[in-house]
Every structure is written in C-alpha cells, then in structure tokens.
C-alpha cells in the first residue's frame with residue numbers, strides 16, 4: 001500500500017509501547033467483517049495526520065476514542081485503528097449501547113506534537129462526518145483535549161466535568177472490572193464475594209488503583225506490581241496491607257486466586273498462562289490475549305477468562321452517558337449490568353463448549369445482526 005501521508009520510520013520515531021491491538025482483540029472468532037468507512041485526515045499547517053475508522057453503525061453512531069501515538073509507520077497506524085474500531089463495535093454491542101464501533105488514531109508523539117491547532121483541525125474532520133463517528137479519550141489523549149476538539153465538533157464526549165463532561169472514565173472502568181470479577185467468582189466459587197480471595201493486580205495506574213480500592217473494600221487480599229514505583233507507593237499509602245512484587249512473573253507465581261491485568265495489552269502470553277496459579281483472569285487492560293489461541297490455552301488449564309472488552313466497558317458506558325447529559329448514578333447502574341453480561345457469557349460458553357472469549361464474540365455479533373436488522377422497517381414519510 002502506498003502511504004497516504006508519505007510517512008517513514010524517520011518521521012515518526014519508534015513505537016514505544018505495546019498497547020496496540022493484537023490478534024487477541026474482539027472478533028477473532030471468525031467474522032472479521034468489512035469496515036464501513038476509513039477516513040485519512042491531513043492538515044499540513046498543524047501537522048495533523050489522522051485516520052478515523054468506522055467499523056459498523058449497525059447499532060447507532062460509532063463511538064470510540066482517539067489514540068495519539070508515535071506509530072512507526074502509516075501501516076502500523078492503519079492496522080491499529082482497524083483492529084481498535086472493530087473491537088469497539090463488539091465492546092459497545094455487549095455494553096448494551098446504541099452505538100456502533102469506531103476509533104481514530106493521530107500519528108505523532110503527543111508530548112511533542114499536540115497543539116491547539118492540531119486538535120482543532122482534527123475536530124473539524126470529526127465534525128465533517130456528521131455524527132457517524134463520536135470521539136473520546138484513549139492512550140495519549142485526555143478530557144482537556146476533548147474540550148479543545150469540542151470547540152470544532154459536536155460529536156465529542158469524555159470532556160472535563162467543568163465543561164459538562166463525564167470526566168475520568170477510569171472510575172466506571174474499574175467499577176465494571178470489579179463487577180466482572182464478582183461474576184467470575186460467582187461462576188467459580190458459587191459466591192460473588194471476593195472476601196478472603198487473593199487478587200494480583202498488574203498495573204496500578206488510573207484503572208488498577210481504583211480496582212484495588214474496590215477489592216480492599218470487599219475484603220480481598222491484594223498484591224500488586226507496576227513498573228512505576230510511585231504508582232505502587234500511592235496504593236500502599238492508601239492501603240498499607242497491600243503487598244507488592246517486582247513484576248508480572250513474580251505476580252503470577254504468587255498463590256493468587258485472581259489475576260487482574262490492568263497495564264498494557266498482551267499480558268496473557270504462552271509463558272504467563274503456563275505459569276499461572278490463578279483460577280480467574282479478569283482485568284481492565286485492552287487486548288490481553290497476546291495472540292489468537294491463548295483463550296483456548298486458558299480454558300484447557302481450567303482458568304476462567306473474563307473477556308477484556310466485556311469487563312472493561314464501564315469507561316465507554318460512562319462517556320456514552322455524557323451524550324445525553326451526564327448522570328453518574330445512571331451510568332453506574334448501567335455499568336453494574338456488566339455483572340449479568342459476564343455471567344451470561346460464562347453460561348453460553350459452557351453450553352456451547354467454547355472459551356468465554358468466543359462466546360462473547362458470538363453474543364456481540366448476534367446483537368449487531370438482530371438489532372441492526374430492525375432498521376429495515378420502513379418508518380413512513
């Protein structure tokens with residue numbers, strides 16, 4: 001493929017993280033589908049180079065965040081936005097939202113390239129899609145950035161509380177992960193309570209540290225790891241009883257009941273699964289499965305995997321609520337339904353003899369197909 005933006009490795013610098021979509025994203029059970037629309041956006045003066053991908057509008061306007069990331073190549077950015085937008089369609093479908101799946105990537109280093117002009121230029125492209133795509137925060141973008149984009153577009157959510165927005169989406173992301181974990185405990189132990197269970201949390205950033213709060217409140221024993229020493233210290237100041245270990249290898253070797261990946265993607269690789277003591281995996285990170293087939297390895301070892309995009313949908317539920325005028329109680333009540341959805345997926349997985357990740361994909365595809373089809377009913381003039 002010819003680069004639309006004429007990017008080279010030299011232009012963008014190295015990819016510095018690994019939280020890009022992997023083969024383990026939603027929709028790996030077979031149906032990849034075709035994206036409805038992919039838009040390349042460029043503005044020479046501000047330096048904007050962005051790609052907006054709309055996977056599906058079967059359930060309503062597509063919704064998904066904007067990732068600002070120093071991709072090594074345009075192909076890497078395109079691959080990421082295609083995977084991420086498809087994953088959003090599955091996530092939004094199972095979150096019960098009237099939204100399809102979309103996502104955008106801005107190519108660049110946010111610490112160097114993010115300017116008011118660039119964000120506003122991007123906002124005009126979002127506006128030009130007439131509401132087919134609604135944007136929000138993702139890696140490299142924050143609520144303050146959404147406030148700036150919203151000066152050029154009505155189709156923006158995840159703004160700051162001061163501007164009528166839902167604010168930090170990690171609040172309900174963590175709450176939803178906790179609900180998913182309660183469902184997993186119910187399925188495995190016959191009780192949703194995590195009291196007395198030992199939970200290992202990898203990554204105690206925005207989502208992870210809030211998850212620790214819920215777990216401690218419920219009476220769980222918690223052990224954490226994070227590459228950032230300050231993040232660990234923050235948790236231990238709040239909860240001195242929380243233990244800390246050096247890294248993921250040490251965490252999974254601990255006698256833990258639940259492993260909660262809340263750092264970057266790809267935590268569940270062959271080695272992690274082989275060395276795992278936990279009976280449940282349930283965490284907030286996106287794209288936890290390092291490659292297709294890991295979901296089966298987990299199932300073969302008797303480890304219950306709560307699909308990432310099901311249990312981490314509290315954040316998108318929070319920002320979707322903002323579109324109707326934000327109400328935290330209403331959004332929290334919707335995020336609480338993640339408990340029922342997760343239990344339902346475990347039940348279908350058992351009935352159909354497939355891993356929960358496959359059952360989740362099937363359920364999402366069914367909703368997109370069945371609800372999407374009602375649009376064929378003619379409404380009259």
Ligand SMILES: NC(=O)c1ccc[n+]([C@@H]2O[C@H](COP(=O)([O-])OP(=O)(O)OC[C@H]3O[C@@H](n4cnc5c(N)ncnc54)[C@H](O)[C@@H]3O)[C@@H](O)[C@H]2O)c1
Pocket residue numbers: 019168169170171173202203204205206207208225226227228231247248262263264265284285286312313315316
């Ligand atoms: N914030 C949200 O609302 C939201 C919603 C859905 C999914 N997610 C996903 O949840 C994950 C965490 O998001 P966040 O908003 O908390 O990000 P964050 O950057 O605030 O936190 C991530 C934490 O993981 C740590 N970390 C990075 N690499 C690590 C490693 N190898 N081992 C241990 N710790 C490591 C970081 O130091 C940081 O403290 C991401 O995968 C994100 O895509 C977040």
